[in-house]
Amino acid sequence: MIRALDALLVSPSRMDLPAGTMLFRMDDPMDGIYVLLDGQVKLYQEIDGKEVIFHAQTAGRILGLLALTRRSKAFFNCRTTTPVQLLKIGFEDLDQALQQSESLLETFITVLLRSMARRSTRLVELQTEVLALNKSLSRERDALARTLRELRQAQAFLVESEKMATLGQLAAGVAHELNNPIAAINRAADFIQEDLLALAGELPDGAVFGEMLNRALEQKPLTTREQRERRRALARILDDEAMAEHLVGMGIHDAADFERIARNLPGPDEAKIVRMNRYHQLGGALRNISRCAERIAGLVKSLRSYSRSDGEDEVEFDLHEGIEDTLRLFSNRLHDVTVERQFADLPRIKANPGALNQVWTNLIANALDAMEDRGHLTIVTAPQDGAVNVRIIDSGPGIPPEHLKKIFDLRFTTREGRVEFGMGLGLSIAQNIVSRHSGRIEVRSEPGCTEFCVVLPLAPSETVSTPSRSS
Amino acid sequence: METEKRVPDWLSVKSVGLVVAVVFFFIPFFIEFEGLSPMGHRMLSVFLMAIALWITEAIPLHATAALIIFLNILLVSDRAMLPLPDDYKAPGFSTFFFSLANPVLMLFLGGFFLADGAAKYKLDKNLAKTLLKPFGEKPSNIILGLMLIVAVFSMFMSNTATTAAFMAVVLPVIARLPPGDRGRIALALCIPIAANVGGMGTPVGTPPNAIALGALNAQGIHISFVHWMAMIFPFMLVVMVVAWQLLVRLFPCSSKTITIEIDSSYDRSPKAILFYFVAGTTILLWFTEPLHGVSSAIVGFFPVVVMLSARLISDKEFHSMQWSVLWLVAGGIALGTGVGQTGLDNWLIGLIAWDQMAPAMIGGALCLVALVFSTIISNSATANLMIPIAMSLAVSLGDDMNRLTAAVFVAIGASLAMMLPISTPPNAIAYSTGQVQTKQMAIMGALVGGTGLIIFILVAPHVWALFGLLE
């Protein structure tokens, strides 16, 4: 064909070009075709600033065929990749040549068809390539997303663990600091009581003082309802409401009692009552100080033992203590919850007490959340061969079966469909801790009775590697 | 300490009062009194019932007033339900209704409007602030200043409102004095005393004055605003100064200085300025009646019309005015009319041999009886019950006693009653602050009341006669 063209077109110009020469650019107007006599070119498009190669042409190929069909603009960029020799034939020359020679036309059409066929094959290849690429891309993306999720969970876990650890240390520190003032308050109350009783012995109306003081200190608390009833009863007898109110307030429920005590006091009844009331109030205040100090001391003790041994040591200890401490620290949420303890005689268990406290905390918190802080909470402990189990049963609405599987997933929560950290994280932390102790958590749930059963071996069979400080 | 005895409900003063009132009402229907006309008997029923109801306050005071008007119409008017004797000149039933629109009430109503306006635009506090300045910081001077200002205000405003307003100003001052400082008592007592005494000063100062004026009007004796002031004001000032001296001597203040802070500034809104103008004009016209001859009742209606038209008084304020006081005064006027028309007054006066007594004694007795009565019961009720009889007494004594003197004596006697917390609302307010004991109030009340009694009985009539004020 080349020869035929040569002949017809009277030796059209041959061009020798070095490698890397731009023959034409995409969308350049084309005025002819190039016949590659020697060397290689590449046909490419620039997509997003990158070269995408569609063909690599070698000698014998004709460039600009597509442009020829469209009679206009170049479809690709074309650059030489090796030094090339090529023949450029203008469209008019080509036209002329084809019209003059039948055989050339035939040859040309053959070349054209072959070229088209080749291109079409290439197209199919390209398509297949794209599909394969896509598949691998989405695989990679999924893997990335999974990694990211895992990273996030791990981070949340770490943050939560770190927070708990810091809180635990803080709590232990505060609890320790509270011990001193509480001890001082307790002792001071005792001192005041001693001194007051001694003082009572020396005062002229000391007998009344002492009696009222002791009455107040030892007074069995009445409910407000009982107080009102007594007051009304006494008011009927005395025919004097204000006096009845004062007497009942002092724990005096009949007139004779008042007469007996007040006998030793001077002045009218009103003055006597004022005096007696003062003594009684003194005792009452003292009693309240002692009682409240005791309560604070109890809370402090729980707080300390709850957050003690925050390290990773596994020690032998009584499981029930930790549960009791946890319950005590939950007391502000237990006002409307009846707590039933069915504690068996358990062997001491070797574990990390601080970590287990967190398990109880999370499970109880979860139970209380489900019950909205009102209902019935049962805690059952029982020995099992080589292990103990602790069952925490709440009377909440229960977990639907379709949720039951996901319950230990991070961030799974059923609270009004909102995504909340608390429960999911809590449960998965609990599970994490338990499995580190070679135990397991089982869940059973039906409306009105949801049971989390923690099974713990008496001593962990092997030391599971644990992330530091995640207790 | 307060001891509250349970009293069965049926035994309370109020229910007893109701029973007594009914019994009293029927006595004259079943028992015939010698020398009393049949119509006098009927009126006696109403009179006795009024005594029982006004003393016991079984029903509100103004309800008793309404009942009197109603019973007068049903029993002694020309539309009486019972047959009337031929020789009885029955008053038209509208006479009794007219008591509700007596010109004196219009005068009084004018006083209400001025008082409400003064309170609304804080004129009382602002004037007090300005007027107190010259009295410095010396406790005794401050007390004098307070008393004079309170007295001036209570000449135009209700004694109760004046006392409450000024007690609110004085309470913080009292609180700053050390506990146990007798100056506290002086401060707490000076205000009700000044208010009670000050109320005597003008016809609109307190209801008994209006009742006296109404009764005098009914008998054709017209007393102008300044006439009343000329008679009373100088003596009122004397009583005030005596009371002041008693207070600062009996209850000396331990602090060297006291300061009264009144947080207020003059309202300069157009409405306030219009009110200042109306108040000034009204008072000026009241004071100058002898020059222009326009009745003080007509002048009193001027602020009513202007303040309602210019909306200086809102609908709500209009509704919450002291209408019950007007009803109470009207009841007194109706009672007086009935008592006079039926001849009950003459019969009552005939019960006592007055001619055995010296005229001064009779005047003194009137004043004293009014004082004793109104120590226990309402001042207005006292005036309502006594003034008609006192005036008839004056008539029966001929030249020895002037009707004007008699009416004024009763009104003054009622205002001088200030021994007990229950004597007047100002006393109740002072007592309620907890700064004054009943005993202290009784002593001051007796001394001030006694002084007033002596001055008015022994001195005033001569001075009045001297200046021709009794013509």
Place this chain on the structure above:
Amino acid sequence: MKRIVILCVEDEAEVLDAVLRDLSPFKSVMRIEAAESVDDAKTVLEECAADGHPVGLILCDHLLPGVRGVDFLIALQQDAHYVATRKVLITGQAGLEDTVRAVNEAKLHHYIAKPWKAEELQTVVRDQLTEYVIRTQDDLIPYVGVLDGARILEAVASSGRDQ
């Protein structure tokens, strides 16, 4: 005489003791009642109603056994008898949500945080009762000495009449 009731609802005996003691200055003119639960408080309200004593102020803890303090106050606000009653929450534990609800639905008038100071409690009680008597009582004079005297006297001054 009908006495205005201050009702104090608190389940812890020691805390109740302290509140009642702090309320003692009001004892001379008010009737002070205590209840340790909402049920008990309802009984007290019935008794007061039977005696004809109006309830002027309810001081209520939030964390009570059974019904929460806020819910009790909201229920009371629905009852025409207790609309005028001043309502004060005294608690250390009510969360923001509950408090907002109390303000919006129970028309809560004041919130006292535990631990409180006697003076603070007494000031709140005095202010609230002063407001209550001014709004509801015809005869204010008996309250001048115990409540906010100056404010009551201002009210008397605007309505005081001679008799």
